Amino acid sequence: MKQFSKIVLLFIVAMGLALQSFGVNPKDKSPHKVYLFAYATEKDKGHNGLHFAWSNDKVNWFAIGPEHAFLKCDYGRWGGEKRMLQPFLFKDDAGLYHCLWSVNETDNVLAHAASPDLVSWNRQTYVPVMKEGNVEKLSVSAKGGRYHIHWISKDKPYGNSTIDFKNYSATVSSAQAPLSTEILLNGGKQAGSITEVDYTLVENLIKTAQAVKYKNTHNKTSPESDAKLFAGLKPLQAKITIDAKKSKKISNLLTGVFFEDINYAADGGLYAELVQNRDFEYNTGDKTGNDATWNHTTAWTGVFTLDSLNSIHTNNKHYAVVKNGAIANTGFDGIAVKAGEKYDFSVFAKGAKFTVKIKDASGAVLAEASIKPGTDWKKYAAVLKPNKTVVDATLEISTTGETAVDMVSLFPQKTYKGHKNGLRADLAESVANLRPRFMRFPGGCVAHGDGIENIYRWKNTIGPLESRKGMRNLWGYHQSMGLGYFEYFQYCEDMGAEPVPVLAAGVPCQNSGTGGAGQQFGIPMEHMDEYVQDVLDLIEYANGSATSAWGKKRAEAGHPKPFNLKYIGIGNEDLITDVFEERYTMIVNAVRKKYPDITVIGTVGPFFEGADYREGWAIADKLNIPMIDEHYYEQPGWFINNQNFYDSYDRSKSKVYLGEYASWGSTMYNALAEALYLTSLERNGDVVSMASYAPLLAREKHTQWNPDLIYFNGSEVKPTVNYYVQQLYGSNPGDAYLQSFVTLSDNSEANKRFGVSAVTDAATGDLIIKLANVLPVSITPELELKDIAPVGAATYTLFTEKPDSKTGKPNVTTLSAKEALVKELPPYSFTVIRFKTK
């Protein structure tokens, strides 16, 4: 409330200043009707979206914002391809504003969105009805209940008409040229359209632009800005009362992990295979823009030919033929092996006898074995035990005759929980040590893919490894699918985490650039039944009896007992369009009909606000979807300033799974902003059921996304400071939230920097108090417990580092409960106090 009035005050001052600088005194000159000019800046070539300027005489124009875009086009691949050209704004008879625009010079797509106030825009439609691309001018007029669109492409006028901006009449050459308006704005010419509007609307646009600017500035906090903001602040005291009588049930699944195959998280990461491109199926097409150096021979050296005649499986066409020579695999930046440990070598081979060797960088042989294959394809195996620990070994296969090889594999026997085809033990353990209550997989964008052909199909990832269908990873490399759905389910089971698979909602990533731009009109409706069936089959694969069609495949893979799947995600932060809604609705309804006990998790776009968020929630309300997956990556200041984000969520609506979030950075400051925000998620644990930091894993030198929670290379795992915050929450969950009342000795901005959350855990009977201090001064607490009392000593975990530090670990000690409840909380610290209660 305090913060809100501050914002309002700031608006009023800002508004006054803004209007004065426009030469308008709001007190005595508020014209009822003014002109609004809508345009996209020429110099940005449409990348910067829709802008407005206003005037009361069509001569003197005042830019609103002016850097603020009120609407951005979401068509096409992320980055440079999302453009808005020649926007035309008009108001219909019902008072709704419409904006139409061309998306680029080539795709002939006419885009449309509508808004009641020019601030909140509804979903966009993209219809390929234009001709000759390169729209030079565009306008709309209304006549006889229809909207007539006129435009010029390549100097020729065209037109069509519509009543709903979804279905258009055939495009014809038109005699009528579009209306075109040019104004002089800030000394330069701008082309656009003029609409007459109420001045109150303009006022609201100005306020909106100012508010965005204010919030952005306000969210840009850092240790440096803290030093100024809190200069002179003395150590604080905090009176905290925790009342066990005022408690509510919260989710006991609150923190978990989101695994995506990004940053080499799967192949070259969690999947323990040490050979890269073991099946010779890497392809130049795996890389955006086709990289010729990335191909069937990637990670292999030596002389060999590639063949695909009579291959080991139709899904695995290529193999290598070595003649009187040797080939070697360099792994993922070298193969890391440990002296004295056992490694399973396996290969499909035929032809002459061959020798396999693990060699170090100097060429010294660390382990070797010889195999004499037959004349037909067969799988062979050997155990290799290197005599030296190195991080950059190679795996060599040599022959004095002619040998064909495929699926060349080297696996440590020491995998996580010892599974064959298992997970790299150190990495899998570091994820398991987060104590995740669930795991979402196999990805965000990876799940819905770069184009329809790249949608992740779970059926391609199960069964014998040689039959799995590897494919291009949207993040610009290859996914072998060696880590497939069976392995994901098994990993969840091993960690005691609920599996949360996420499947595409029948549309690829809104940022697709392959096979067309953006969402690409979805899987054709004639193939949707088949796709819906795939989704249903996944549930049978996980939960069906070992004799059911898909349950049988799970049993064959070694798991006759069901995996007890309870959640399924449909869609990943998709662009909410009609194309999306039609397919999403089909899938959601089919799952609910056949498996009413499965909790469907829907999607509401990539941000905490905006059209996708609003429209996604509207669909969730309409379909009564039990849980919604929200995503946001923001500045640490956003997390500090938005701790009340869920306080006002309607408890009668869908629950929330915060499936992806992170503050932009890997410093202690970021980690603490997240720790603070998590206190607010616990407080809202009655509506927020699950939350997972993203992305989880990143192999050094192969990151497409930063920051990540855990970095690694071939032999080391490097958790970030953010990791330890997640771990402290994961290890200290509760199932009831106890209300706490906090009074800080300084009644200022400092309040927002101190988060307290008290939960109890029914299984252990423990009370857990989390205290996040994101201030440059210490806080001495005075904790009063009502209707709950400690028994015995407290486990006291303190995590404190300099705010810009990227290293450090929590320190665990045992204190008497009395001491723990009053112990000073250092500046920039996160503390967890845990004890038994009576």
Ligand code: AHR
């Ligand atoms: O976590 C990285 C990416 O962020 C995910 O793939 C996507 O869902 C989001 O945009």
